[in-house]
Amino acid sequence: MTSTEWITDIALLLVVFRQLREGRLDLKTFLIPLGIVAFVAHSYLDTIPTAGNDLVLIGTLMGVGAALGIAGGVYTRIRTAGEHILIKAGAVSAILWVVGMGARMGFQLWTEHAGGAHQVARFSIAHHITSDQAWVAAFVLMALTEVVTRLATIFLRSRIQPTPHTAPALTHRA
Numbered sequence: 001m002t003s004t005e006w007i008t009d010i011a012l013l014l015v016v017f018r019q020l021r022e023g024r025l026d027l028k029t030f031l032i033p034l035g036i037v038a039f040v041a042h043s044y045l046d047t048i049p050t051a052g053n054d055l056v057l058i059g060t061l062m063g064v065g066a067a068l069g070i071a072g073g074v075y076t077r078i079r080t081a082g083e084h085i086l087i088k089a090g091a092v093s094a095i096l097w098v099v100g101m102g103a104r105m106g107f108q109l110w111t112e113h114a115g116g117a118h119q120v121a122r123f124s125i126a127h128h129i130t131s132d133q134a135w136v137a138a139f140v141l142m143a144l145t146e147v148v149t150r151l152a153t154i155f156l157r158s159r160i161q162p163t164p165h166t167a168p169a170l171t172h173r174a
Contacts, residue, residue, distance in 0.1 A: 009105050011036055012143070013098060019076070019089035025158050029087065030151050037147045045140045052128035054137075061138040065145035068100040072146070073153025085158045100146045104139050 015033045023029075048058065075092040078085060089097070110116035120135065129135070 005108070008036060008040055009101060012147075013101050015097075017089075017094065019087060020094060022077075022086050022088035025078070025085040025087045025154070030155070033147045033151065037144045041140055041144055044136055047133060048137045048141075049131055049134045052130040052134075054130055054134035057127075057129050057134055058138045058141055061142040062145045065100065065142035066149045068096050069146040069149030069151075070153050072096045072100075072150040073157065076150075076154055076157075078154065078157050087154060087158070097146075097150075101143070104143060107139065 012033070015036070019029075048054075072089075072093045075090045075096070077088045077090055080086070107116075111120050123129070124131075124134075
């Protein structure tokens with residue numbers, strides 16, 4: 001992994017840890033993670049391969065990213081305090097985020113440094129995945145999908161946030 005890849009992966013991990021402290025839901029909440037994944041997508045997503053079962057691999061990992069993102073958004077506490085909406089990532093949300101981001105980092109380290117490249121090549125041949133670019137696209141789109149669905153879930157939940165008088169009874173706490 002390059003220095004840029006390490007920095008990007010760690011930055012994405014730190015995004016959710018920043019939200020372990022309760023803070024205001026504001027534009028920064030959305031722009032920082034979206035900016036990071038936009039940078040990653042621009043840097044690593046040259047093409048989206050469509051031959052063989054490449055789209056099956058990509059769609060599967062995007063589905064995993066969506067499930068992790070939605071669950072992470074659901075397990076982020078949202079409450080109102082006066083005029084402000086506050087969010088706090090719960091333990092489940094943080095764990096899901098680390099699982100998603102960590103799985104990508106682990107896969108990359110495994111294939112580059114721990115002998116996993118040969119096993120991935122065999123799997124790819126057996127399942128008609130045509131190139132390593134399919135794996136890159138699948139993992140980048142998984143990360144992008146996880147971030148976007150988590151943020152969309154938080155945004156939607158913040159729009160339907162109950163009034164302060166009913167917030168404790170209706171707010172999901174994790």
